[in-house]
Amino acid sequence: MRIAEALGRGRPCFSFEFFPPKSAEATGALLSTIDELRELKPTFVSVTYGAGGSTRDLTLDLVRRIKRERGLEAMAHLTCVGHSRAEIARILDDHRDAGVENVIALRGDPPRGETVFRPAPDGFAHASDLVAFIRQCGHSFCLAAACYPEGHIECGDRNVDLENLRTKVRAGVDFIITQLFFDNAFYFDFVSRARAVGIDVAIIPGIMPITNVDQVERFSKLCGATIPMRLALELERRRTDPEAVAELGVAMATLQCAELLDRGAPGIHFYTLNKSPATRMILTALQARSR
Numbered sequence: 386m387r388i389a390e391a392l393g394r395g396r397p398c399f400s401f402e403f404f405p406p407k408s409a410e411a412t413g414a415l416l417s418t419i420d421e422l423r424e425l426k427p428t429f430v431s432v433t434y435g436a437g438g439s440t441r442d443l444t445l446d447l448v449r450r451i452k453r454e455r456g457l458e459a460m461a462h463l464t465c466v467g468h469s470r471a472e473i474a475r476i477l478d479d480h481r482d483a484g485v486e487n488v489i490a491l492r493g494d495p496p497r498g499e500t501v502f503r504p505a506p507d508g509f510a511h512a513s514d515l516v517a518f519i520r521q522c523g524h525s526f527c528l529a530a531a532c533y534p535e536g537h538i539e540c541g542d543r544n545v546d547l548e549n550l551r552t553k554v555r556a557g558v559d560f561i562i563t564q565l566f567f568d569n570a571f572y573f574d575f576v577s578r579a580r581a582v583g584i585d586v587a588i589i590p591g592i593m594p595i596t597n598v599d600q601v602e603r604f605s606k607l608c609g610a611t612i613p614m615r616l617a618l619e620l621e622r623r624r625t626d627p628e629a630v631a632e633l634g635v636a637m638a639t640l641q642c643a644e645l646l647d648r649g650a651p652g653i654h655f656y657t658l659n660k661s662p663a664t665r666m667i668l669t670a671l672q673a674r675s676r
């Protein structure tokens with residue numbers, strides 16, 4: 386199933402993001418997580434692509450297994466990091482041969498410790514180049530891309546970032562998924578600015594339920610997401626009480642998702658971090674509400 390088609394059906398599209406585990410044991414645990422979440426009938430799940438090393442091959446393996454063994458639609462993430470055009474061409478052929486229909490085309494982050502992204506020799510500098518290449522190769526994948534309600538961390542000007550996004554979408558993107566954010570005002574403002582410059586594809590908000598204070602602080606810093614002052618204070622009060630943090634995280638994310646859906650978001654993409662309980666609680670509440 387091409388995800389863009391599901392997005393056009395007028396029902397909210399719910400999806401879960403996972404990363405490929407490094408060991409067979411962790412893969413088993415992830416497949417159990419996926420089984421627990423499968424009952425919620427997600428529209429699709431997605432599997433991230435590592436910055437390098439052996440987990441990269443695991444992305445396609447896991448996508449294939451989720452599709453075949455679990456009967457769920459699965460989208461493969463793919464980045465430009467370290468790949469030449471010829472390698473990307475081979476990877477894309479492997480995806481096509483494995484029956485993958487949905488791919489999210491990304492640039493990827495600079496390696497740890499570096500602040501500037503350097504394309505691989507004969508590789509791509511921007512995700513838009515990857516998207517254009519995929520289309521030039523004649524692939525018919527349904528293509529997604531990333532977007533940033535608060536602006537991408539490397540781009541000092543949100544309007545320039547939006548122009549770059551428009552170029553990316555025009556290169557052949559079918560829908561976009563946002564970076565995580567905690568204040569819905571960023572999403573609504575971003576959607577109206579995107580529409581104003583002619584970006585007309587579905588914009589799925591990406592939501593990460595907070596389960597750990599240190600972790601959310603680290604992630605937010607890395608991607609430039611703002612933790613609103615009120616939320617930061619509530620998290621600080623619970624810092625040493627993991628259960629209280631998880632409760633607050635579920636409650637906040639449920640409210641956040643409910644407002645997003647009520648005000649027209651086409652669905653929610655959950656950054657699950659390979660864990661099921663928080664996402665299950667939030668989505669169960671959202672689905673019960675809409676019946």
Ligand code: FAD
Nearest residue numbers: 433434462491492493494511512531537540546549562564
């Ligand atoms: P781009 O669209 O190329 O944008 C990157 C920067 O370049 C932006 O500042 C943009 O404004 C600028 N830019 C774009 N085009 C141009 C141009 N033509 N000229 C000048 N500047 C330009 N990372 C992983 O490693 N693996 C994953 O699986 C993964 N999955 C992700 C999924 C989602 C939904 C999101 C939101 C992010 C994901 N990331 C992943 C992180 C992503 O790789 C980083 O955020 C990365 O820094 C940017 O990737 P991009 O595809 O948005 O890049």
